[in-house]
Structures are given as structure tokens and as C-alpha cells.
Amino acid sequence: MDMLSTDRRLSLPDGGSREDDGVLFVGTATTLIRFGGFTILTDPNFLHLGEHARLGMGLRAERLTEPAMQIADLPPLDLVLLSHHHGDHFDDRAAAELRKSLPIITTGHAAEKLEEQGFGAAIPLETWEDVTVERGDAAVRVTAMPAKHAPEAMAPVIPPVMGTMLEFERGGQHLLRMYITGDTLVHDALREIPQRYPDIDLALIHLGGTQILSVLLTMDAEQGVEALQIVRPHAAIPIHFDDYTVFRSPLQDFRTLVEQRDLATEVRYLERGQSYPLQTTAAVRHQ
Numbered sequence: 001m002d003m004l005s006t007d008r009r010l011s012l013p014d015g016g017s018r019e020d021d022g023v024l025f026v027g028t029a030t031t032l033i034r035f036g037g038f039t040i041l042t043d044p045n046f047l048h049l050g051e052h053a054r055l056g057m058g059l060r061a062e063r064l065t066e067p068a069m070q071i072a073d074l075p076p077l078d079l080v081l082l083s084h085h086h087g088d089h090f091d092d093r094a095a096a097e098l099r100k101s102l103p104i105i106t107t108g109h110a111a112e113k114l115e116e117q118g119f120g121a122a123i124p125l126e127t128w129e130d131v132t133v134e135r136g137d138a139a140v141r142v143t144a145m146p147a148k149h150a151p152e153a154m155a156p157v158i159p160p161v162m163g164t165m166l167e168f169e170r171g172g173q174h175l176l177r178m179y180i181t182g183d184t185l186v187h188d189a190l191r192e193i194p195q196r197y198p199d200i201d202l203a204l205i206h207l208g209g210t211q212i213l214s215v216l217l218t219m220d221a222e223q224g225v226e227a228l229q230i231v232r233p234h235a236a237i238p239i240h241f242d243d244y245t246v247f248r249s250p251l252q253d254f255r256t257l258v259e260q261r262d263l264a265t266e267v268r269y270l271e272r273g274q275s276y277p278l279q280t281t282a283a284v285r286h287q
Helices: 092-097 108-116 152-157 188-196 221-231 251-260 281-285
Strands: 009-011 022-027 030-035 038-042 052-056 059-062 079-081 104-106 122-124 130-135 138-145 163-170 173-180 202-206 235-239 275-277
Touching (some): 104 108, 173 281, 188 221
Parallel strands (some): 038 079
């Protein structure tokens, strides 16, 4: 595998997946994305029901669900997208079982933590920075999106977080644009996203209404709907809900609000283990 070059490009060897295009929801913020010849894992969290994720500051949260698969069940991966380094996004199983040479695109803080765990191919991005991953005539540009995991008062004790924008191309032709929110609250910087990216095909939106010490750290139902109204993706899939004891905003609350609001976004719901088929932008727009 080639090293990252100065123009922020990463070349992968031939042999990528060209089948089973879709997003498979594993649980929490963990999804398996197969599209455009690439296989991408997000926020790997494979703890079992009853096990505890480490959240920092000596805090732990109990898992209330089972992941839909284990690391051993995964197909060969091209890269990992990691929004931040918390135990419910990168757990001990991920640290022990994922390939240490696997490219992991993440924040600078998380890249340092990953290096301490033996992962030598982390790619840190600042907000609006991007890296293009290529395989033959296929490419996916990964751009770091603004995210805010905590109010300013708690920022010093909560790790930095990022969202990501994925833009798939083949032969220079645009295929699909996907936004993943990361663990964020609604904040002013989100409004710049639709200005830069007015046409987003699909968003994976982190919900849950995470609360620690009564402080909201991820979007609850109300903020989740507000985020969709701001970013206005064509379709959205909620993830990161009902998995841990610190998640205080049930998915049903979000579903109720979606039914009550006149959204421009089609919201699709996945059970853990279910997949959402991905199509090119042109195919989506002509449905």
C-alpha cells in the first residue's frame, strides 16, 4: 500500500469489492459501507450486551444491544472512518483485532491515541481538510466536517470529534455524496455544510441524546430533526441510538417528531443487521 502523498492521496491495490453496494447497520455508530469499489467501516464498536464501554474520566456505560456482527465476520476493509476516540466508537476488540496497517481517517487527537495502540496508518484531518483514496479509476474523497461533542464548558475533557463527507467517483464521474454527522450537537458551523454541499444523497445521523452528568453530548430527537432541516440530505438513516445506558433519547422520540414535521428528507430506519442499498446520485434523483 502506498504512503499518503503530499497532495493528500492514498492509493490502494486492486481487488476492491464491486458487489453488495449498501450501508449495513452493525450497531451504535458502526456501519459497513460498500460502494464504488470500496469497503469502509465506521466507528468500530463490537462490545456485547452487558459489557461496558470506557468513556474517559473514569466513566463507563453498559451496552444494551448486541452488534449485528463481529470483526471476524467483516469482509476485507479498505479503510476506517473514526469520528473520535471513545470506547463506544473504538473499543478494546477493535484495538486488538483490526489490522494494524489499516488506514484510519480521524481527528488528530484520535490519531495519536491510535498510534499508541499500534496503528501506524492513521490519517488525521482538521475540519474541511480532505484526503482522496483511489483504486484504479475509482476514488472516494473523505472530508472532515465540523462537529461539536460538548458545550464549551466540557470541551477540555471531551475528545475532539469530526463528521465526514464521502464523495464517490469512478472515471471522473460523480457517483454519490454521503454525510456522516459524527457525535455532534447542533451548532452554527453545521450551517456551512449545505452551503458547501447543497446536494447530499444520504446522511447517517448520530442520535441517542447522550447525557453524562446531565450534560447533553449527542443530538436528541429534537436536535436530530433540526440537523436534517439544516443540512437537507435527500435521505437519512439514524444510527447511534438505544445502545448504551448513557443514551437518553429513544429512537421512537425521533420517529414521532419526523412524522410530525414536514421534512425535505426521506428518513429510512434500519434494524441492526439490516442494509440500505446505495445507488448513484443519478439513479436516486430519477426514482
